[in-house]
Amino acid sequence: MPFDAQRSTKRTASVVKNGEDVFDVTKGAPQVILGMCTSCKPETRMKVEQKISELADRGIRSLGIARKLEGDERGWVWLGILTFTDPPRHDTKDTIEKANALGIDVKMITGDQVAIAKETCFQLGMGTNIHGTELIPGEQNTDESVAYRFEEIIEELNGFAEVFPEHKYKIVETFRKIGYRCGMT
Numbered sequence: 001m002p003f004d005a006q007r008s009t010k011r012t013a014s015v016v017k018n019g020e021d022v023f024d025v026t027k028g029a030p031q032v033i034l035g036m037c038t039s040c041k042p043e044t045r046m047k048v049e050q051k052i053s054e055l056a057d058r059g060i061r062s063l064g065i066a067r068k069l070e071g072d073e074r075g076w077v078w079l080g081i082l083t084f085t086d087p088p089r090h091d092t093k094d095t096i097e098k099a100n101a102l103g104i105d106v107k108m109i110t111g112d113q114v115a116i117a118k119e120t121c122f123q124l125g126m127g128t129n130i131h132g133t134e135l136i137p138g139e140q141n142t143d144e145s146v147a148y149r150f151e152e153i154i155e156e157l158n159g160f161a162e163v164f165p166e167h168k169y170k171i172v173e174t175f176r177k178i179g180y181r182c183g184m185t
Helices: 030-036 042-057 092-101 114-123 144-156 165-177
Strands: 011-018 021-028 061-069 077-084
Touching: 021 030, 030 042, 030 061, 030 077, 042 061, 042 077, 042 114, 144 165
Parallel strands: none
Antiparallel strands: 011 021, 021 061, 061 077
16 A cells, blocks of 8 residues: 555555565554554553654654554554654755745745654744644634634744645645745745
8 A cells, every 4th residue: 555645544554475474564654553553552652652752853753663463353563663854955944045035935834743844944944833734724623713814824824734735735825815926845
């Protein structure tokens, strides 16, 4: 199963055959994988969530890994965290500084966790007023006062994290609606 950034999956999976042994493996957004591991003890779950948050605060991305053995009633079993870094390109900070000097306001819109987005913005000399999708009007947020103020809200923020493609479209469309010219990179 290839990776799919949609809300319900955010993971990839495979069937592994090793001689007579057959089992499923999956990796993906740690909170999604952890949620699939129903046999995971509460104290283990809490430790994993703390570690994921700690890593994100340092700008380190993580993936959850789990497996499911054929015929095992436990279902998905948590195996661990795979970590990696994805630092900004060497010239990104300079590009942002030049854009700002020309009067261009740069916003971050990313699928990464909020903590990772804030750390990346900090490294790039950008503002760190980053929010998740809870402020974006739509199916998850039906608060009419937020929808009414969304144009004002997006001007105040430095960006959004944990977004999906439809969120990016909504944000850019709103900027255009209120008179901005937008470019994405």
